[in-house]
Amino acid sequence: METLKLGELTLTWLNGGDTYLDGGAMFGVVPKPLWEKKYPVNEKNQVELRSDPIFLQVNGKNILIESGLGRGKMTEKQIRNYGVTEQSKIDESLAKLGLTPSDVDIVCMTHMHFDHASGLTKKDGDGYASVFPDAVIYTSDIEWDEMRNPNIRSRNTYWKENWEPIQEQVQTFSKEIGIEGAIKMFHTGGHSAGHSIVTIESGDERAVHMADIMPTHAHRNVLWVLAYDDYPMDSIYAKQKWIPEAIHSGSWFTFYHDAHYRALKWDEDGNIIDSVKRNRTAAVSK
Numbered sequence: 001m002e003t004l005k006l007g008e009l010t011l012t013w014l015n016g017g018d019t020y021l022d023g024g025a026m027f028g029v030v031p032k033p034l035w036e037k038k039y040p041v042n043e044k045n046q047v048e049l050r051s052d053p054i055f056l057q058v059n060g061k062n063i064l065i066e067s068g069l070g071r072g073k074m075t076e077k078q079i080r081n082y083g084v085t086e087q088s089k090i091d092e093s094l095a096k097l098g099l100t101p102s103d104v105d106i107v108c109m110t111h112m113h114f115d116h117a118s119g120l121t122k123k124d125g126d127g128y129a130s131v132f133p134d135a136v137i138y139t140s141d142i143e144w145d146e147m148r149n150p151n152i153r154s155r156n157t158y159w160k161e162n163w164e165p166i167q168e169q170v171q172t173f174s175k176e177i178g179i180e181g182a183i184k185m186f187h188t189g190g191h192s193a194g195h196s197i198v199t200i201e202s203g204d205e206r207a208v209h210m211a212d213i214m215p216t217h218a219h220r221n222v223l224w225v226l227a228y229d230d231y232p233m234d235s236i237y238a239k240q241k242w243i244p245e246a247i248h249s250g251s252w253f254t255f256y257h258d259a260h261y262r263a264l265k266w267d268e269d270g271n272i273i274d275s276v277k278r279n280r281t282a283a284v285s286k
Contacts, residue, residue: 001093002262004252004276007202009182011254012055013262013278014093016068016119020046020083026215028227038218039260046083048259049215050278051115053090055097056200058180061105065198065209066256067119067131073161074118088119090131104132108185109139110211111195112147113157116256121165128165138179140187141172143194153230154192188213188242190235191226197242200254207252207263213238215257217264217272 004011023045027035032045041047054065068088078084094100109117120137121128139147148167150158163170176186185196191212198209212228213235214220222239225232246253247266252274254263264275 001096002276002278004207004254004263006200006207006252007205009056009058009200009202011200011207011263012097013052014055014064014068015086015089016051016053016066016256017070017084017088018086018259019049019051019069019115020044020085021049023047025227027218028225028229028232030221030224035218035224039216049115049257050255050259051088051119052256053119054209054254054256055094058182061180062099062103063106063108063180063183064104064132064135065108066110066116066211067107069115070118070120070122070131070162072123073121073128082115090119101131102134104135106179107132107135107137108179108183108198109137109143110185110198110209110256111143111192112139112162113192113212114159114162115157116211117147117162118159121162124165128161130166130169132169135169136171137166137169138171138173138177138185140185140194140196141174142187142189143192143196144170144172146193188234188238190231190238191229193230197238205252206246206249207254208242208246209254209256210239210242211256214243214253214255216255217253217258217261220266220270 002013023041051069056063068090071087122131147158147163178184184199187196200207225235229235252263262276265273267273
């Protein structure tokens with residue numbers, strides 16, 4: 001498992017599963033000859049996208065950012081359509097850290113689309129149960145409302161089995177919220193109406209987790225937004241606001257979906273000046 005030392009904190013990427021989605025959808029109106037230079041694509045025009053939560057400990061609390069794809073919940077049709085090649089192994093990842101899902105105290109959810117939220121619940125007999133029964137789960141109030149009352153466009157990604165078992169654990173916020181003095185969540189909208197980003201600070205180090213506003217390193221261009229974005233102009237506005245400031249301040253960018261980089265820093269000319277790469281050799285040899 002890859003790690004990033006951030007001040008006094010250590011960020012660790014867990015195994016939340018792997019998907020292959022259409023590259024055109026992931027890069028919206030950007031022509032393929034442009035984006036394929038930035039991010040590898042296979043013969044089916046699919047790009048690899050991880051769904052790997054970030055684990056960290058703050059003030060003795062075990063914290064996750066996102067929850068992974070889950071395991072044993074998707075139908076064969078869903079597995080095929082979403083290009084799922086690996087489902088979550090969060091239990092195994094936590095076990096390597098000497099922990100179980102019951103030890104998780106906080107889960108920060110940037111939004112509740114299935115590829116982020118399916119890891120919150122698991123099959124339990126004829127129903128579903130919480131994977132992290134003792135955790136407080138944070139998400140924006142707008143996101144939580146749409147999760148429970150999806151519209152015609154969003155109902156295919158907001159699944160009731162992902163929210164019904166955990167509804168008593170959820171705490172919502174409006175514009176922003178601070179968590180344990182080191183983490184902040186900011187509502188941005190864009191990818192979904194309730195989408196948020198996360199910042200993590202320790203000492204003079206900071207990481208900015210843009211989630212699906214910038215799902216991979218290839219999405220640094222503020223105009224490169226997803227066809228999946230419900231409100232693309234809000235995504236562009238959020239990128240215009242956050243990316244230049246984070247680069248100027250020397251912040252890390254962390255990723256949930258990137259199959260190649262866990263985290264990186266850019267200079268103001270767009271050059272990568274520091275990075276934590278995903279160990280793809282280990283992934284292939286499993």
